[in-house]
Amino acid sequence: MLITFEGIDGSGKSTQIRLLKECLRAHGVEPLALREPGGVPLSERIRALLLEGKEEMGSVTELLLFAASRAELMRTLVKPALERGEVVLLDRFCDSTTAYQGYGRGVDLDVIRQVNRIASLGIEPDLTFYLDLLPEDALIRKFSEKSLPLAFGENEIPLDRMESAGLEFYRRAREGYKALAREHSHRVVEIDALRSINDVHKQIVATLRQRVPQLFSASSETR
Ligand SMILES: Nc1ncnc2c1ncn2[C@@H]1O[C@H](COP(=O)(O)OP(=O)(O)OP(=O)(O)O)[C@@H](O)[C@H]1O
Ligand SMILES: [Mg+2]
Numbered sequence: 286m287l288i289t290f291e292g293i294d295g296s297g298k299s300t301q302i303r304l305l306k307e308c309l310r311a312h313g314v315e316p317l318a319l320r321e322p323g324g325v326p327l328s329e330r331i332r333a334l335l336l337e338g339k340e341e342m343g344s345v346t347e348l349l350l351f352a353a354s355r356a357e358l359m360r361t362l363v364k365p366a367l368e369r370g371e372v373v374l375l376d377r378f379c380d381s382t383t384a385y386q387g388y389g390r391g392v393d394l395d396v397i398r399q400v401n402r403i404a405s406l407g408i409e410p411d412l413t414f415y416l417d418l419l420p421e422d423a424l425i426r427k428f429s430e431k432s433l434p435l436a437f438g439e440n441e442i443p444l445d446r447m448e449s450a451g452l453e454f455y456r457r458a459r460e461g462y463k464a465l466a467r468e469h470s471h472r473v474v475e476i477d478a479l480r481s482i483n484d485v486h487k488q489i490v491a492t493l494r495q496r497v498p499q500l501f502s503a504s505s506e507t508r
Contacts, residue, residue: 292478296478
């Protein structure tokens, strides 16, 4: 089964994937945890183009590069793992594209849907944890993570290309995520990411226990 983690930068996706991976392992399930863009060498090279590049990039170019990275990851790792019946935890997936390139950059949402369908090889997540956080709060976390003072001149903020897109961009992306959570309420579980790391983790595990109890039944846990 495919479980995706979504939310703006700094909302806690990587933290929660790490915790869930440990938790599932303790129950005898070995999940495959991957990040987007990236996960395989070619996709990591596309990631570097997307995040490290300083040159201007058109929205459609950006959309297609993210899509190319995804197609490669799906073809080489995700699809085969799902076919083997494994649990795949994905740090970002198609909802990120809708939120960032659709709502954030303003690319037509029908175009986004088509590109997402192609890049995902038609595979949809079984469950999505959307970690909801205000961009302002996310920025504070990012800065403390990088041990930076909050006051910076506009041109010297050492953030990656996406992170430097600005607060308004992140507000639109968040609106996109909110819209997706409403539209796909059967699949998307929205979590208040301002709560503590442990609280968020507990809510994720509780949701999984309820929706996919078989994940926890083959327990090898000794506690
Ligand atoms: N619930 C939380 N409360 C407080 N701090 C948190 C919480 N979750 C994560 N953090 C901290 O916030 C920072 C960002 O978390 P994390 O890297 O997991 O976010 P992310 O969603 O993966 O970000 P990105 O999209 O940039 O990779 C880290 O320093 C992490 O320790
Ligand atoms: Mg992360």
